[in-house]
Amino acid sequence: MVTIKDLAKEVGVSVATVSRALTGSGYASPDVRRRVLEAAERLDYKPNEVARALNTSRSNVVGVLVPDITNPYFPKVIRGIEDEAIRNDYRVIIGNTDNDQKKESKYLEIFRQNNCAGIISATWSIEHKAYSGERPLILLDRVAENLPSIEADNLKGGRLQAMHLIERGADKVLVIKGHEGYSSFDDRAVGALETLETQGIEYETLAYRQLDSLLSNDKLDDFTRFNGIICPNDVTAYKVLNGLRALDIAVPDAVKVIGYDNLDFSEYVHPSLTTIGQPIYELGRNAFRMLMDLAAGKPAPSQVLNVALVRRQST
Amino acid sequence: MVTIKDLAKEVGVSVATVSRALTGSGYASPDVRRRVLEAAERLDYKPNEVARALNTSRSNVVGVLVPDITNPYFPKVIRGIEDEAIRNDYRVIIGNTDNDQKKESKYLEIFRQNNCAGIISATWSIEHKAYSGERPLILLDRVAENLPSIEADNLKGGRLQAMHLIERGADKVLVIKGHEGYSSFDDRAVGALETLETQGIEYETLAYRQLDSLLSNDKLDDFTRFNGIICPNDVTAYKVLNGLRALDIAVPDAVKVIGYDNLDFSEYVHPSLTTIGQPIYELGRNAFRMLMDLAAGKPAPSQVLNVALVRRQST
Numbered sequence: 001m002v003t004i005k006d007l008a009k010e011v012g013v014s015v016a017t018v019s020r021a022l023t024g025s026g027y028a029s030p031d032v033r034r035r036v037l038e039a040a041e042r043l044d045y046k047p048n049e050v051a052r053a054l055n056t057s058r059s060n061v062v063g064v065l066v067p068d069i070t071n072p073y074f075p076k077v078i079r080g081i082e083d084e085a086i087r088n089d090y091r092v093i094i095g096n097t098d099n100d101q102k103k104e105s106k107y108l109e110i111f112r113q114n115n116c117a118g119i120i121s122a123t124w125s126i127e128h129k130a131y132s133g134e135r136p137l138i139l140l141d142r143v144a145e146n147l148p149s150i151e152a153d154n155l156k157g158g159r160l161q162a163m164h165l166i167e168r169g170a171d172k173v174l175v176i177k178g179h180e181g182y183s184s185f186d187d188r189a190v191g192a193l194e195t196l197e198t199q200g201i202e203y204e205t206l207a208y209r210q211l212d213s214l215l216s217n218d219k220l221d222d223f224t225r226f227n228g229i230i231c232p233n234d235v236t237a238y239k240v241l242n243g244l245r246a247l248d249i250a251v252p253d254a255v256k257v258i259g260y261d262n263l264d265f266s267e268y269v270h271p272s273l274t275t276i277g278q279p280i281y282e283l284g285r286n287a288f289r290m291l292m293d294l295a296a297g298k299p300a301p302s303q304v305l306n307v308a309l310v311r312r313q314s315t
Numbered sequence: 316m317v318t319i320k321d322l323a324k325e326v327g328v329s330v331a332t333v334s335r336a337l338t339g340s341g342y343a344s345p346d347v348r349r350r351v352l353e354a355a356e357r358l359d360y361k362p363n364e365v366a367r368a369l370n371t372s373r374s375n376v377v378g379v380l381v382p383d384i385t386n387p388y389f390p391k392v393i394r395g396i397e398d399e400a401i402r403n404d405y406r407v408i409i410g411n412t413d414n415d416q417k418k419e420s421k422y423l424e425i426f427r428q429n430n431c432a433g434i435i436s437a438t439w440s441i442e443h444k445a446y447s448g449e450r451p452l453i454l455l456d457r458v459a460e461n462l463p464s465i466e467a468d469n470l471k472g473g474r475l476q477a478m479h480l481i482e483r484g485a486d487k488v489l490v491i492k493g494h495e496g497y498s499s500f501d502d503r504a505v506g507a508l509e510t511l512e513t514q515g516i517e518y519e520t521l522a523y524r525q526l527d528s529l530l531s532n533d534k535l536d537d538f539t540r541f542n543g544i545i546c547p548n549d550v551t552a553y554k555v556l557n558g559l560r561a562l563d564i565a566v567p568d569a570v571k572v573i574g575y576d577n578l579d580f581s582e583y584v585h586p587s588l589t590t591i592g593q594p595i596y597e598l599g600r601n602a603f604r605m606l607m608d609l610a611a612g613k614p615a616p617s618q619v620l621n622v623a624l625v626r627r628q629s630t
Contacts, residue, residue: 046428060526061429069390070579079385082411091425093376093406096397110406113361114376237622238583245585266383268553268559270585 002045010039032064047146060090062291063111065121067099071235072263073280074122076195077140081120090117097123099179101117111135118291120284136294140287141184143302148294150287152278154184157307158191160276161230161258165198168256168315170228172236173203174236176240178232185232185270192230208232215243223247234259234266237273256315271313279305325354333498369544375405377606378426380436382414386550387578388595389437392455393531395599396435403607405432412438413495426450433606451609455602456499458617460623463609465602465618469499472622473506475591476545476573479512483571483630485543486602488518491526491555492545500547503575507545523547529530530558549581552588556629571630586628594620 004022008015021028021036026297028036039045064072064081082092093114095107104123111119118136126143139149165173175192178185189205196203204226206214214222223244231237237259244251251257251271259266259275266273282305290300319337323330328347335530336343336351343351354360379396381389397407408429410422426434439459454464480488490507493500499589504520511518519541521529529537538559546552561564566572566586574581574590581588597620603615605615 046424068394069384070394072387072390075384075387078409079383079411082384082409086410086421091408091429093408094393094397096394097403106401109361114406238580242583265553265580265583268557268580268584314522 002043004045005035006043007039007045010043011035019149019279028217043084044221049193055140059115059117061093061114061116062090062288063093063095063107063119064113065095065097065104065114065119066106066124069094069125070098072265073235073261074234076280077122077284080281080285080286081288084285084288088288090288099123118281118295120287120291136291138287138291138294140283143183148290148300148302150283150290150305151184152283152305152307154187154307155191157260157278158193158230158266158277159195160307160309161188161260162192162195162199162201164274164309164311164315165228165230165256167193168228168252170226170256171201172226172228173201173228173230175203175205176232176236176264177205178236179208188232208236209296211236211239215239223249223255229255229257231259233272234261234263234275237275237314238265238269241273243273252313252315258315263311266310267312274312274315275310277308277310279307317358319360321358321571322351322354322360323438325358326350351458362430374432375429376408376429376431377405377603378408378410378422378429378431378434380410380412380422380434380438383411384409384440387580388548388550388576392599392602395601396598396603397599398475399600403603405603416439430506433610435602435606444489451606453606453609453615455598456497458498463605463615463617465598465605465620466499467598467620467622469502469622470506472575472591472593473503473508473545474510475506475622475624476503476575477507477510477514477516479589479624479626479630480543480545480571480573481510481516483543483567485571486516487541488516488543488545489541490518490520491521491547491551492520492547493551494523503547523551526551526554530554536566536572544570544572546572546574549576549578549588549590552590552629553580553584556584556586556588566630567628573630577625582627589627589630592623592624592625594622 004015004018008018011018017028017032018036021033022040056248062085064078066078067248068073070156078094085092097104097107100237116135120138120140122140122142123140124139137147139147143151173196175189177189229240231240237257240257244255249255259273262275266275286303293300319330319333323333326333332343332347333351336348337355359433377400379393384390393409400407412419412422431450435453435455437455437457439454439457452462456466458464458466473563488511492502492504544555546555552572555572559570564570574588577590577592581590601618608615
């Protein structure tokens, strides 16, 4: 690989002069600058990003925190981030936190040690003190006071879930809540419950951690009491559909099931899943753009993207 | 952030001395070394990885190339790589190539510019010259002469697919091939076709790029000629199941369908998918271990992991 030393030798000036000519910081005569740039082109010199990161104390690497990349929601978010990053000549390092604050803290430290230009976090929880103010930070699917964030309209999504089940005739609804402490799941539940209340519909709620025991206990009654089930995401809905099938409960005739996310798979499950469509790729893409704005000292107002009902066979 | 300069000031020695004391390269008296390490501990000094990368000309970043992270096979591979990387204090940069050699070349250049310690590539194709010999390289799901690789036993997997359909009574089989030019897909097809030949079973093959037009043309005949369909991966099988459902062709009664990968979703589609189980997470994990061996100058013999039939309702 051609180094800055090779360029200096080729042009017959010092390494420091080549550096000034290349970066435009400090003085280099127009003639020297021209000769350096010509040599760089001729020798196919590629700036070493590690050296650049050291000089500027910001690398062109962005850190992204997700709970778990094998949850199929996140690859699409990450693809949105990564496509936009590569267009802007940035790289992405991903950390899987498994919703574990120790892992999260470790990654934050790693991002600092790598001079990351910024962080996009989909795992931020309000109690977490490990995020320092040093780096631009964008919250994704998470909201906190005084921090720029991007999410889809979870409140509206929750309302759409409830309204649709009601319109389809459900009047005894089970609302399965998502992981606790996450604003996105909290808002979905608030939107759904508010709507069920207003419309005078009977409902019960189930904490996410109780789902597996409900699905495995084989008690038909636990499900046949309901004719509508609101799920916090599509993956949960797949599990519910499987559980109902195992109990021979007909969907949508006996129970209507609605998911949230509109993952690609939701058209492949059977019955295909009615759900709330989120612009997942755009969440990632826009998060990266906001981060670039912040890093450039520009304002990056929080964004709330729109959601829409995607009607299929499960309701 | 505490820098090496702060440590030098604290201890009252030069930056070069601190550096020698911390890295153990070059002379520093035992007393100075002890004082530097104590100061590092007291001030919570974290070595700057960028600076370290510059000094050693190898960073602790590993580059991983995949066709597309939103294909649900790859997040699990990446999780295996990433978990093992973090245990070894390495970071992972991911590149999505979309099977486009230009994008692939760009990422390889980026990896070099970031002084990546090595590359794991799941997109390598034999014609591609852009991989230089500079960095340790492990091929994943790809095989090439003289390069260390890791894959699951695709030949055996293809054989298992065909044998199972035959055992289930299929005697007119459609073999859908995967993307061309990839040894993993080629080997699966070879294994399946070889078995069908040996057993004297009628078959036809379909190129992957023709699948969508077959699925959208609505000609029942194109499918009812077959009573068994071998798919190159699970995602293809989901599409096929959907297509058959749209045409009201009963699975498994009229046609038996088998996939390949055993993705989590394959138990959620209906009918649930019979498939070939690959140790996907382990492929990623072992690939990283091989890369570390190579980087340490140790031998890293190619690995072929075992596969197994996972029987469900689609056959």
